[in-house]
Amino acid sequence: MQIKVALVDDDEGIRSSLSLLISRAPGFKLTGEYANAETALKEIPKTLPDVVLMDINLPGMKGYECVRQLKAEHPAVQFLMLTVYEDSDSLFNSLRAGASGYLLKRTASARLLEAIRDVFEGGSPMSPQLARRVVQFFSQPSPGAASLARLTPAEREFLDQLANGYAYKEIADRMKISIDTVRSYVRTVYEKLHVHSRTEAVVKYLRG
Amino acid sequence: MQIKVALVDDDEGIRSSLSLLISRAPGFKLTGEYANAETALKEIPKTLPDVVLMDINLPGMKGYECVRQLKAEHPAVQFLMLTVYEDSDSLFNSLRAGASGYLLKRTASARLLEAIRDVFEGGSPMSPQLARRVVQFFSQPSPGAASLARLTPAEREFLDQLANGYAYKEIADRMKISIDTVRSYVRTVYEKLHVHSRTEAVVKYLRG
DNA sequence: ATTTTACCCGCATATTCATGCGGGGCCGGC
DNA sequence: GCCGGCCCCGCATGAATATGCGGGTAAAAT
Numbered sequence: 046m047q048i049k050v051a052l053v054d055d056d057e058g059i060r061s062s063l064s065l066l067i068s069r070a071p072g073f074k075l076t077g078e079y080a081n082a083e084t085a086l087k088e089i090p091k092t093l094p095d096v097v098l099m100d101i102n103l104p105g106m107k108g109y110e111c112v113r114q115l116k117a118e119h120p121a122v123q124f125l126m127l128t129v130y131e132d133s134d135s136l137f138n139s140l141r142a143g144a145s146g147y148l149l150k151r152t153a154s155a156r157l158l159e160a161i162r163d164v165f166e167g168g169s170p171m172s173p174q175l176a177r178r179v180v181q182f183f184s185q186p187s188p189g190a191a192s193l194a195r196l197t198p199a200e201r202e203f204l205d206q207l208a209n210g211y212a213y214k215e216i217a218d219r220m221k222i223s224i225d226t227v228r229s230y231v232r233t234v235y236e237k238l239h240v241h242s243r244t245e246a247v248v249k250y251l252r253g
Numbered sequence: 254m255q256i257k258v259a260l261v262d263d264d265e266g267i268r269s270s271l272s273l274l275i276s277r278a279p280g281f282k283l284t285g286e287y288a289n290a291e292t293a294l295k296e297i298p299k300t301l302p303d304v305v306l307m308d309i310n311l312p313g314m315k316g317y318e319c320v321r322q323l324k325a326e327h328p329a330v331q332f333l334m335l336t337v338y339e340d341s342d343s344l345f346n347s348l349r350a351g352a353s354g355y356l357l358k359r360t361a362s363a364r365l366l367e368a369i370r371d372v373f374e375g376g377s378p379m380s381p382q383l384a385r386r387v388v389q390f391f392s393q394p395s396p397g398a399a400s401l402a403r404l405t406p407a408e409r410e411f412l413d414q415l416a417n418g419y420a421y422k423e424i425a426d427r428m429k430i431s432i433d434t435v436r437s438y439v440r441t442v443y444e445k446l447h448v449h450s451r452t453e454a455v456v457k458y459l460r461g
Numbered sequence: 462a463t464t465t466t467a468c469c470c471g472c473a474t475a476t477t478c479a480t481g482c483g484g485g486g487c488c489g490g491c
Numbered sequence: 492g493c494c495g496g497c498c499c500c501g502c503a504t505g506a507a508t509a510t511g512c513g514g515g516t517a518a519a520a521t
Binding site: 441 | 467469470471472477
């Protein structure tokens with residue numbers, strides 16, 4: 046089965062080289078190439094490709110805006126963003142818009158084809174440099190993390206179970222400890238977090 | 254310059270094959286291999302490798318817990334998680350703990366070495382399947398947002414009070430309604446959110 | 462005009478939670 | 492050695508929660 050690929054980029058040179066790459070590669074079929082977002086918005090719904098390679102920095106409407114609109118109407122179409130910059134805003138805007146992958150343009154040809162296949166198969170290929178941005182988004186330390194750090198590993202594990210909504214008895218089973226030990230954790234954790242109820246503890250845990 | 258790599262995995266077979274791979278690869282130097290998190294916690298601070306390959310599913314202390322502690326003390330050390338599962342919780346736990354990359358164990362050898370180098374150079378290699386989870390985290394504004402929207406204003410207000418840790422009686426006072434009405438809200442809200450406990454409701458509210 | 466929908470109130474009961482008081486054992490450091 | 496931190500276990504009790512069953516009214520939709 047051929048993967049139908051469309052291409053949106055304002056740079057004629059890039060477009061033609063990508064076009065050549067894709068049309069020559071076995072298993073891929075180029076169904077259209079467009080120089081701007083407006084044209085893509087009109088034409089892509091007609092051919093409904095499997096994967097769209099989308100340049101971020103289009104003149105006029107930005108690439109991610111185009112993705113947002115197309116993705117809303119055609120959720121099955123996958124979008125793979127291409128950019129020359131490692132710009133954070135563009136990256137997060139694209140992800141929010143529903144893009145599935147994000148590659149730097151200097152990605153090698155073979156890797157690009159592989160990425161298209163990845164996207165088509167439900168993956169999200171991403172250049173390591175860009176992935177790092179995303180990863181950092183998660184590890185940004187929160188304000189209340191300090192008190193969380195004072196918990197012992199077992200206590201943290203317990204707190205995690207607590208946040209998952211399990212009853213004491215269930216937590217005891219999952220952690221292979223007795224219900225009374227669980228109750229013991231409740232006290233120490235509450236004390237360390239300065240809370241007096243399960244809800245408060247969970248809130249502090251999720252936010253911290 | 255050699256990249257110093259440490260290895261944490263409880264599976265002897267995997268450990269030895271990875272060990273062989275790394276020690277034979279030019280540019281890499283294996284500085285230690287450990288069968289569990291506890292040993293790693295003790296030994297890794299001594300050798301301070303550049304990159305640690307960490308299995309997620311360790312017996313006893315989980316891999317991401319180990320990362321959390323080591324990363325806090327030694328921020329320069331990079332962690333590359335290895336797992337057989339595409340489990341969402343493990344993934345996000347690891348990212349929050351400070352892991353930089355996350356690969357499936359079935360990743361090809363060449364790609365693994367490349368990933369180690371990526372991590373060392375500040376990237377965040379990630380298997381496309383796993384990256385998709387991360388990407389979805391952004392595009393899905395919230396899985397529960399839809400159900401949250403089905404709440405009436407009063408119910409939302411109530412849920413907010415619930416998330417603040419107030420008891421039913423306190424909520425009744427604050428909202429100037431009867432305690433029995435509060436109980437009524439409990440039921441309708443739980444039903445709409447498909448939960449069976451205060452904690453689950455609050456979690457869904459905070460995340461959605 | 463009838464039905465639906467949303468909202469408010471009430472009672473009863475089983476379960477869960479919060480917290481008081483104890484007791485063990487293991488390990489690492491002073 | 493002894494102490495302090497961490498982990499584990501136990502009993503008891505009152506408060507809070509979850510959920511069953513009801514009943515009303517007023518506005519919106521059909």
